[in-house]
Amino acid sequence: MEETQNIDVTKNPEGEDAIESTKQKQPEEVEHHCDEQQKQSQCEEDELRKLLLSDIGELPLSPPSAIQVNFVSYFITGFTKPGHDQYIYRHANGLCVIGLAPTHIAFKDQGGITNIDFNVGKSDRSVLKVSGKRKKNAMRSESNTALCKVSTANDSYIVRCCVKGSLLEVNERLIKQPQLLNSSADREGYIAIIMPRPADWTKNKESLITLEEYKEKKQDILLEPYFSDIPHLRRLALMSDLSSRIVSQIEYYFRYIKL
Missing domain, CATH: 2.40.50.100 (RNA polymerase II/Efflux pump adaptor protein, barrel-sandwich hybrid domain)
Structure with a gap:
């Protein structure tokens, strides 16, 4: 039987080449599959990062308050x-x-x-x-x-x-x-x-x-002098385009300076 098998292999060199070729392809296919998995995993991480971490340019000047x-x-x-x-x-x-x-x-x-x-x-x-x-x-x-x-x-x-x-x-x-x-x-x-x-x-x-209607209705009043002191800056900020930045400064003032 052993002689017969040897003769068969000898008679079919193409079959032997096919076996060798298959053995060479298997590691290549595995490596390619791993690369695809890594790419997919990287894409998923990138998508998750975009969801969790916004573009810094799109972030507000200060986080929204508990009221907002x-x-x-x-x-x-x-x-x-x-x-x-x-x-x-x-x-x-x-x-x-x-x-x-x-x-x-x-x-x-x-x-x-x-x-x-x-x-x-x-x-x-x-x-x-x-x-x-x-x-x-x-x-x-x-x-x-x-x-x-x-x-x-x-x-x-x-x-x-x-x-x-x-x-x-x-x-x-x-x-x-x-x-x-x-x-x-x-x-x-x-x-x-x-x-x-x-x-x-x-x-x-x-x-x-609403808040927007209130801003529009009262914007002239908030420009009067009695709103110029520190305790009233929050109220003035309500009408300003820079309200987030001003409110943040006021929070700092009351938390770290006045208290």
Whole structure:
């Protein structure tokens, strides 16, 4: 049998060449396949890098604030009286944060706001204690219900709910630190949190304006001299094309210099 096999191989030199050729091709095919896998893997990495790391030229001058990310900004101007401008920041869960808009008339008074009093109407809003999933003890409020009274050296102003709903809490921190209204009315200086019903919100929304509409409506007011000091730069920045850069500078000022 061995002799027969040897004779067969000898008689078929082409078959022997084919076997050798196949042996040579196998490593080449494996190497080619590996190259294709590496290229595919590299392409996937490049695509992932593009998704995770944007072109630096397309990035904003500063990251968006928590308000910009988590809330939709609405405003109401001249509410019940001229100059009584307020903001309503609405969260995706329906909660509304209420506060003084940058152009509220109280900021125009020398020295800004010096005091806040939640004891208005027939009850003190600061003793409100809401509990449970159903928000027991929440105070039902109309859009014109008084929230508090803010005072300056020369005058006092009533701040209202702006939306119909359940008053869940007021910012008690302002009682001891009313200066937060001057320095960060749009953040730590918020005044109250209200939960409107969906139907009530739909009606209230008709009387509100968007951030862009507010900018356009109030751009002349923010050029007045009383907005030139540091605490008001944030409000001036709201109207500027360089708002992101200015706001970033203000954040640095309050975090590392004033504190």
